[in-house]
Structures are given as C-alpha cells and as structure tokens.
Amino acid sequence: xxxxxxxGGTQGHGPVVPEPNxxxxxxxxxxxxxxxxxxxxMPGGWNIDMGRFARENRPSGxxxxxxxxxxxxxxxxxxxxxxxxxxxxEIVVGHALQPPKPVKRILLPxxxxxxxxxxxxxxxxxxxxPAFAVGERVRAKNINPVTHTRLPRYVRGRLGTxxxxxxxxxxxxxxxxxxxxxxxxxxxxxxxxxxxxGDGADPTVQVSVDAWEPYLEKE
Amino acid sequence: xxxxxxxxHDHDHDHSELSETQLRVRALExxxxxxxxxxxxxxxxxxxxxxxxxxxxxxxRVVAKAWSDPAYRARLLKDGTPAIGEVGxxxxxGEHIVVLENTPKLHNVVVCTLCSCxxxxxxxxPPVWYKSAPYRSRTVADPxxxxxxxxxxxxNDTEIRVWDSTAEIRYLVxxxxxxxxxxxxxxxxxxxxxxxxxxxxxxxxxxxDLK
Numbered sequence: 001x002x003x004x005x006x007x008g009g010t011q012g013h014g015p016v017v018p019e020p021n022x023x024x025x026x027x028x029x030x031x032x033x034x035x036x037x038x039x040x041x042m043p044g045g046w047n048i049d050m051g052r053f054a055r056e057n058r059p060s061g062x063x064x065x066x067x068x069x070x071x072x073x074x075x076x077x078x079x080x081x082x083x084x085x086x087x088x089x090e091i092v093v094g095h096a097l098q099p100p101k102p103v104k105r106i107l108l109p110x111x112x113x114x115x116x117x118x119x120x121x122x123x124x125x126x127x128x129x130p131a132f133a134v135g136e137r138v139r140a141k142n143i144n145p146v147t148h149t150r151l152p153r154y155v156r157g158r159l160g161t162x163x164x165x166x167x168x169x170x171x172x173x174x175x176x177x178x179x180x181x182x183x184x185x186x187x188x189x190x191x192x193x194x195x196x197x198g199d200g201a202d203p204t205v206q207v208s209v210d211a212w213e214p215y216l217e218k219e
Numbered sequence: 220x221x222x223x224x225x226x227x228h229d230h231d232h233d234h235s236e237l238s239e240t241q242l243r244v245r246a247l248e249x250x251x252x253x254x255x256x257x258x259x260x261x262x263x264x265x266x267x268x269x270x271x272x273x274x275x276x277x278x279x280r281v282v283a284k285a286w287s288d289p290a291y292r293a294r295l296l297k298d299g300t301p302a303i304g305e306v307g308x309x310x311x312x313g314e315h316i317v318v319l320e321n322t323p324k325l326h327n328v329v330v331c332t333l334c335s336c337x338x339x340x341x342x343x344x345p346p347v348w349y350k351s352a353p354y355r356s357r358t359v360a361d362p363x364x365x366x367x368x369x370x371x372x373x374x375n376d377t378e379i380r381v382w383d384s385t386a387e388i389r390y391l392v393x394x395x396x397x398x399x400x401x402x403x404x405x406x407x408x409x410x411x412x413x414x415x416x417x418x419x420x421x422x423x424x425x426x427x428d429l430k
C-alpha cells in the first residue's frame with residue numbers, strides 16, 4: 001500500500017536528530033509493548049509480514065504522528081482483536097472479561113533464548129530457476145497495490161541492474177494476507193541515483209533495494 | 220460530575236499521550252497474562268536480552284575479528300550469516316546477513332525506508348533516528364546531507380552506496396580499519412567500532428579518540 005510507511009524520497013521531515021548515549025528503550029511501556037509483540041506472535045499465530053501490514057495499514061497522518069513503539073502497540077491491539085483474543089472492553093477495564101480462546105502454544109521463559117536464536121529464516125528450497133542473472137538490466141514494475149508490498153514507490157518504473165541473486169524467499173505480498181508463503185526469487189537491484197532522482201542528483205550515489213521476481217520485468 | 224470534569228480538565232497537562240499509552244499497555248499485559256497467553260517472566264527475559272546482552276558490542280567484535288584475521292574477513296564478506304555465527308551471533312532479524320565492505324573509494328549506508336529492518340543479533344534494536352521519517356526519507360535521495368547531520372563528511376569523489384533493506388536480508392557495514400592500530404588486539408580494536416560505523420552513518424573512532 002502507498003501509505004505513510006513508504007517514506008523513501010518524501011520531503012519535509014526535517015533533519016535527522018541522533019541522540020547521544022541513547023537508551024535501548026525510552027520508557028517502561030516501550031519495553032512491555034516490544035516484549036508483548038514478540039511473545040504474542042506465537043499464540044497469536046501471525047507472521048512477520050502480517051505484523052508489518054498491521055503497522056502500516058492506518059491513515060498516513062496517524063502513522064507519521066505516532067512514535068515507533070506506539071505504532072507497534074497499535075498493531076498488536078489490531079491483530080489481537082482481529083483474532084478475537086482480546087476485546088476493547090477488556091483493555092478498558094484492564095482485566096479478562098471473556099474466557100481465553102485455545103491457542104497452540106505460548107512463549108515460555110525456558111524457550112526465549114532458543115526461539116530468538118532460531119529466528120525465522122525466510123529462504124526456501126525450490127525447483128525453479130531465477131529468471132534474472134547478475135548484471136542483467138531490469139525495470140521495477142509500476143504497481144500500486146492497496147495490499148502489502150515491499151516495493152517502495154521511489155523505484156517503481158525505474159531501470160536498474162541485478163547485483164545479487166539472494167535465493168528464493170517467502171513472498172510478503174502473499175504471506176501478509178494469509179495467502180501462503182508462495183516463495184519467489186529475490187534479488188538485490190541497484191539503481192543509479194540519477195535514474196531515481198533526475199539529473200540534479202548526486203552522481204556518486206547508487207541505491208539498491210531487495211526485490212522479489214514479481215516486482216521486476218526485463219528492460 | 221461537573222466538578223469531576225473540571226478536575227480532569229485541570230489535569231490535562233500531566234495526562235499526556237504517553238501516560239495514556241502507558242496505562243493501555245499495562246492493561247493489555249494484564250489481560251493477556253490473565254488469559255494465559257503470555258508469561259510475564261518471558262517478557263522480562265526478552266527485554267533483558269536486548270537491554271543487556273544483544274547490542275552493537277556484538278557487531279564490534281565481528282568487525283574487530285575481520286580487521287585482525289584476513290581469512291575470517293574473506294569468509295565474512297563471502298557469506299555473512301555463517302561467519303557471524305562463528306562468533307556466536309545468530310537469529311531473529313539476522314537470519315540472512317550480508318556484510319558490506321567500505322573502501323577508500325566506496326562508502327556503504329544502510330536504511331529501511333519502509334519500516335525499521337536492522338540486524339538485531341549484531342547491533343541490537345535500532346535507535347529512534349533509524350526508525351524516524353527524516354532518516355528513512357532522505358537517505359535514499361540525498362545520503363550526503365544525512366551524513367552531514369551526523370557530522371560525517373566524505374570526499375566528494377567517494378562513491379556512496381545506499382542499501383534499502385526491503386526484504387529479510389540484513390546489512391552490516393564493515394568500516395575501514397583506522398590507521399595507527401597495527402598490532403592491536405581484537406578487544407582493543409573493538410573499542411574503536413561504533414554502532415553508527417556499522418550502519419554507515421559514522422566512522423570508527425581513531426586511536427586518539429580513546430585517549
């Protein structure tokens with residue numbers, strides 16, 4: 001979706017403000033919102049792409065006005081409510097009002113370390129061959145889905161070069177909407193800064209994105 | 220009721236957005252705990268992991284090893300994930316890591332324009348600026364101006380390569396080893412490696428900076 005999250009090349013956001021000696025979290029609630037989000041993906045049964053879509057799928061103005069953990073927390077609430085795991089009135093009173101729904105499993109303290117260490121690799125075996133080879137010229141398609149996609153607007157329609165073939169990976173456009181992993185070949189595609197931003201752009205700049213095969217077409 | 224309302228109005232100033240969020244997060248944690256969906260001890264462990272154990276010191280050790288050991292450096296640049304695994308770092312948000320080598324002619328910068336993708340096992344959780352609109356919007360369009368916000372100025376003919384982490388590949392910059400560090404141990408070298416130098420928005424410290 002062309003939402004508030006797709007920020008590459010947008011203007012008017014001001015300077016980057018680094019914070020010296022920044023703490024990992026700025027408030028107690030950020031810690032809890034972070035940990036709840038990680039822990040609930042197990043009983044909640046959602047994947048990383050569903051999580052990303054829940055974060056970005058809100059009015060752009062709202063997205064830009066929220067802090068990052070506020071976005072995380074809002075997405076967590078959304079996903080819990082969608083699955084009837086929690087209701088609004090429960091959050092308002094701060095207690096369970098309905099009996100719990102059965103869930104497959106929850107994150108136990110003894111499993112935290114190994115769960116984090118295992119992570120969630122997205123590369124999948126395939127019998128298919130990649131359609132593009134390193135060095136080949138490709139164009140990012142001009143697509144504008146209202147659903148989840150990881151092709152940023154600033155490269156759409158632009159001509160680039162395949163730099164790496166990264167293997168066959170879970171396709172977020174499908175996985176985010178419960179339509180299966182549908183793995184596709186993934187490539188690093190490099191663009192000249194001037195192809196993206198015009199003749200006035202810095203000639204020493206090149207930018208790459210990682211793009212799944214359905215995002216690309218031959219020159 | 221009128222008085223209550225008046226009271227509430229008077230307290231609007233300390234009833235910030237933040238404290239509303241704080242109350243709501245606490246309420247949700249209670250509900251989820253009561254329903255048996257989360258174990259608060261697991262939450263504590265998750266927080267402790269990213270506050271105390273996993274952070275940029277991990278990446279600094281990887282970089283220092285690469286600076287000291289040419290064979291390791293070659294493995295790291297060829298296939299980052301297993302080479303980083305050799306040092307003991309792996310997992311969530313670092314399942315597929317590619318290491319980018321800075322040279323006198325090429326400077327790499329990492330961004331995630333669409334969200335906040337960042338190599339957790341080697342750098343920990345991303346700083347606020349990395350997730351902010353200014354960084355995510357400008358780094359792909361005008362990286363030199365972003366570097367200027369960090370006080371970094373590169374020669375005009377240095378090529379700048381921006382990596383937008385749009386998939387599950389995570390990027391770690393291998394900065395150039397500072398001069399005047401010949402014969403240094405890996406531990407000492409690691410003290411020169413800053414978080415920002417592994418994102419590309421900074422350079423390593425020089426030996427003088429440690430004095």
